[in-house]
Amino acid sequence: MNETSMTTAKVINGIQIWPQEKIERFRTTLLSWYDIEKRDLPWRKNNDPYRIWVSEIMLQQTRVDTVIPYYLNFMRTFPSIEALSQAEEDTLLKTWEGLGYYSRVRNLQKAAIQIMEEYNGEMPRDPKEIIKLKGIGPYTTGAIASMAFGLPEPAVDGNIMRILSRLFEIDADIAVPANRKLFEEILREIIDPYRPGDFNQALMDLGATICTPKNYHPEKSPVKEFNQSYLNGTWEKYPVKSKKKKAKPVYYAGVVISNQKGELLLEKRPSNGLLASMWTFPLLEESQISQFFAKGKFLSPKEGTSDYSVNELNDQLDLFYGIKPVLIKEPIAGDTHIFSHLKWHMAIYYGELPKNDLIDSIPEHCAWVKPEDFDQYTFPGPQMKMWAAYKNKFLEK
DNA sequence: AAATCGGGGGC
DNA sequence: GCCCCAGATTT
Structure with missing residues (x-):
């Protein structure tokens, strides 16, 4: 390679970056498209x-x-960083109900408290400070720095890795976290220093509407003349992305228990881990009630279960919840719920406490709740499914 | 480097 | 079923 040739266009990890003139043409082309086609989104009203x-x-x-x-409701509920920093945990979690990855909202509040205590109530401008905030990693740092403060910081998300991969025929696996740095380096070279926030958002809009993972038609792109994989006819190869593992199956019996007052037993999950601090009907794992499942196979209501299984379930309910309900022998329903890394198989049972039973011996993390008060509790997806199964069986006939 | 952490939409 | 989505944190 002749280092004195041309205007010394850069090479990053074997990727040939464009000469300055071409970079500037790309910026103009992309931003002109964005100025016309950009999506009207509620968080784009101001900076x-x-x-x-x-x-x-x-x-x-x-x-x-x-x-x-969710965004509109959240901003109504917590209009300022200060309001967010003072929120009750249950109120906070309720605003995220159904959205998933619930640690995001817990970290959001932790960062709000950090900003109140360490940054005088204002988001810091320095990317080195922004990234110290809880829940804010390299992508979000770049997004805030570029969009709110006009700094030329890369914000590399899935969209941008896919786009750059196709533009430059990059063979690096975008599923490997360590490869993100390569895309950041390239983006630093081509980002528009005058409109960095718009530049990052323009790429995201392009990735969401045209440079999509599937049904991709490179000839429709406003920047097709810059797209090396399109020009070379190799675009179907990009991006290179390795597959992720399948969700591991886990088996549960979910149990709806009613007391004499028509209240149902709920339990609050631990404050750490999956679905932390959210409420569900009691769930008993396969390891605790292995008799419910034959050799790891889920016994759906159609396939039936044995009396012995129900007896075992009663023992477990007594042991873990201090209750002795009378259970219906067959599950009232079965359902599954898929997480990123787990697949829950739920057999849903129903039982009632006998008239003369004590109902005040349940554990600290449990509660008897009237169905009309369920909206005061935060339910994750699997609980929604169990509740729907119960309603379908007993309430909506 | 790999696992954990949710849920929904598209095909 | 599989893949993907404006990823971050923990192990």
Whole structure:
């Protein structure tokens, strides 16, 4: 390679970056497209760092259409960083109900408290400070720095890795976290220093609407003349992305228990781990009630279960919840729920406490709750499914 | 480097 | 079923 040739266009990890003139043409082309086609989104009304921050956290691994109603409600409930810093945990969790990745909202509040205590109530401008805030990683740092403060920082998300991979025919696996740095380096070279926030958002809009993972038609792209994989006819190869592992199956019996007053037993999950601090009907794992499942196989209501299984379930309910309900022998329903790394198989049972039973011996983390008060509790997806199964069986006939 | 952490939409 | 989504944190 001749280092004195041309205007010394850069090479990053074997990737040939464009000459300056071409970079500038790309910026103009992309931003001209963005100025006409950009999506009208609620967090784009102004450059308030708080608004941008909240939207970026919600948008992590979550689609725009899903986020919009949550975002509007969240900003009504917590209009300022100070309001967020003072929120009750249950109120906070309720605003995220159904959105998933619930540690996001817990970290959001922790960061709000950090900002109140360490940054005088204002989002810091320095990326080195922004990234110290809880729940804010390299992507969100770049997004806030560029969109709120106009700094030329890369914000590399899935969209941008896919786009750059196709533009430059990059063979690095975008599923490997360590490869993100390569895309950041490239983006630093081509980002528009005058409109960095718009540049990052333009790429995201392009990735969401045209440079999509599937049904991709490179000839429709406003920047097709810059797209090396399109020009070379190799675009179907990019991006290179390795597959992730399948969700591991886990088996549960979910149990709906009613007391004499028509209240149902709920339990609050531990404050750490999956679905932390959220409420569900009692769930008993396969390891505790292995008799419910034959050799790891889920026994659906159709397939039936044995009396012995129900007796075993009664023992477990007595042991873990201090209750002795009378159970219906067959499950009232069966359902599954898929997480990123787990697949829950739930057999849903129903039982009632006998008239003469004591109901005041349940554990600290449990509660008897009237169904009309369920809206005061935060329910995750699997609980919604169990509750729907119960209603379908007993309430809506 | 790999696992954990949710849920929904598209095909 | 599989893949993906404006990823971050923990192990």
